[in-house]
Amino acid sequence: MGTIAAADYKRTTMAVLAYEGVRPFQLSVPCEIFGEVHCEGVDPELWVCALKPGLLRTSSGFSVGTTHSLADVPRADVVFIPSWRLPYQPPPPELIDALIEAHTNGATIVGLCLGAFILAETGLLDGKRATTHWAFSQEFRQRFPAVELDEMLLYVDEGELLTSAGVAAGIDCCLHIARRLYGAHQANRIARNVLAPPYRAGGQAQFIERPLGKNLRDARFRSALDEIVRNLGRKHSIDTLASSLAMSRRSFTRHFHQIMGVSFGEWLINERLLKARRDLEATNESVDQIALDAGFGNTKTFREQFLVRLGVSPAQWRRSFRGA
Structure with a gap:
C-alpha cells in the first residue's frame, strides 16, 4: 500500500469523511475496523473528518459531531469515503481538492460503495479498475467512461486507490486493508472480533440475483x-x-x-x-x-x-x- 506498507511501520492515521446525510452503517465500518482496539499491534489513529463545521445529520435522523475537519484529510495515510448522498450530487470542489492533495502526499484513498463515485470525480481512477454497488453501475459508467468498472466484484485494489461494492462489502475491503497493513493473522483476529468472515476475495462476486425481466411484452x-x-x-x-x-x-x-x-x-x-x-x-x-x-x-x-x-x-x- 505504497507508503504505509507493514515493513515501514509507523502509526497509521486514517481519515473517515463525514457529511450531511451520511449513512450510519457506512460511516461506522472503517470506524469499527480501525477505530477500536481489536488486538495488540493494530493501533491506527482514526479521525472522523467533517465536510462542513457543526453537527452533521445522518440519513437515520440523528446527528454526529467531530473535532476533525476536511483540512485534516490531506495529512492522513488512508482516507475513507463512506458512500455518498442520494440522489447523487457532485461533491464540492474543496473535497476533490483535499482528496487529490492527500493522494499527492502518498495517501491511500478508499471509496466505499457510492464513495467510488467521489473517487472517480477526482480523475484519479481514469484508466483504472473499480467497483461500486451493482444497482448504480449504469449511472457510474455514464458519468465516468474512462474508468474500467466491474460491478460484480466485492472490492478492487489498485494500489493507492481502492473501491468496494455496497454496504457489507465495505467490511471485506477494510479487512483487506488491515491484511495489507498488519498481516493476515491480525486481520483474522479483527474479523473474529467483529464476527465477519475473515476473508472474502475481492474477486468474489456480489450476491446479486438477476431475476427474469418484468417488462416482457410478449x-x-x-x-x-x-x-x-x-x-x-x-x-x-x-x-x-x-x-x-x-x-x-x-x-x-x-x-x-x-x-x-x-x-x-x-x-x-x-x-x-x-x-x-x-x-x-x-x-x-x-x-x-x-x-x-x-x-x-x-x-x-x-x-x-x-x-x-x-x-x-x-x-x-x-x-x-x-x-x-
Missing part, C-alpha cells in the same frame, strides 16, 4: 422462459424454444437479446447458477445433485462455471451463507 415469450426456469434440469436449446414460439432462430436470438440484454446461452447459465446458489444455501443436497438439478451436464462443468462467474467454489459459497 406473454408467450415470458411463459416460455418461465417454463424453462421451472425445469432447469432438462436440456434447452435456442432452436426448440424458437420453434415453440413460431420464430426463426435469428429472429428469436435478436428478440431475446433486445429484451433480456444478454444472449440466451448467457441467460440460461445465469438461471442455472441462481438455482444452484439457492440450493446450496437452503438444502443439504450434495454438490453433484445440485449440479444435476440445475441442468449442468457434469459436476466438473458446474464447478468451473461457478468459480469463473462467482469467484468462489460451490463449497465456499455454501459456507459463506451457512457456516462451516
Whole structure:
C-alpha cells in the first residue's frame, strides 16, 4: 500500500469523511475496523473528518459531531469515503481538492460503495479498475467512461486507490486493508472480533440475483422462459424454444437479446447458477445433485462455471451463507 506498507511501520492515521446525510452503517465500518482496539499491534489513529463545521445529520435522523475537519484529510495515510448522498450530487470542489492533495502526499484513498463515485470525480481512477454497488453501475459508467468498472466484484485494489461494492462489502475491503497493513493473522483476529468472515476475495462476486425481466411484452415469450426456469434440469436449446414460439432462430436470438440484454446461452447459465446458489444455501443436497438439478451436464462443468462467474467454489459459497 505504497507508503504505509507493514515493513515501514509507523502509526497509521486514517481519515473517515463525514457529511450531511451520511449513512450510519457506512460511516461506522472503517470506524469499527480501525477505530477500536481489536488486538495488540493494530493501533491506527482514526479521525472522523467533517465536510462542513457543526453537527452533521445522518440519513437515520440523528446527528454526529467531530473535532476533525476536511483540512485534516490531506495529512492522513488512508482516507475513507463512506458512500455518498442520494440522489447523487457532485461533491464540492474543496473535497476533490483535499482528496487529490492527500493522494499527492502518498495517501491511500478508499471509496466505499457510492464513495467510488467521489473517487472517480477526482480523475484519479481514469484508466483504472473499480467497483461500486451493482444497482448504480449504469449511472457510474455514464458519468465516468474512462474508468474500467466491474460491478460484480466485492472490492478492487489498485494500489493507492481502492473501491468496494455496497454496504457489507465495505467490511471485506477494510479487512483487506488491515491484511495489507498488519498481516493476515491480525486481520483474522479483527474479523473474529467483529464476527465477519475473515476473508472474502475481492474477486468474489456480489450476491446479486438477476431475476427474469418484468417488462416482457410478449406473454408467450415470458411463459416460455418461465417454463424453462421451472425445469432447469432438462436440456434447452435456442432452436426448440424458437420453434415453440413460431420464430426463426435469428429472429428469436435478436428478440431475446433486445429484451433480456444478454444472449440466451448467457441467460440460461445465469438461471442455472441462481438455482444452484439457492440450493446450496437452503438444502443439504450434495454438490453433484445440485449440479444435476440445475441442468449442468457434469459436476466438473458446474464447478468451473461457478468459480469463473462467482469467484468462489460451490463449497465456499455454501459456507459463506451457512457456516462451516
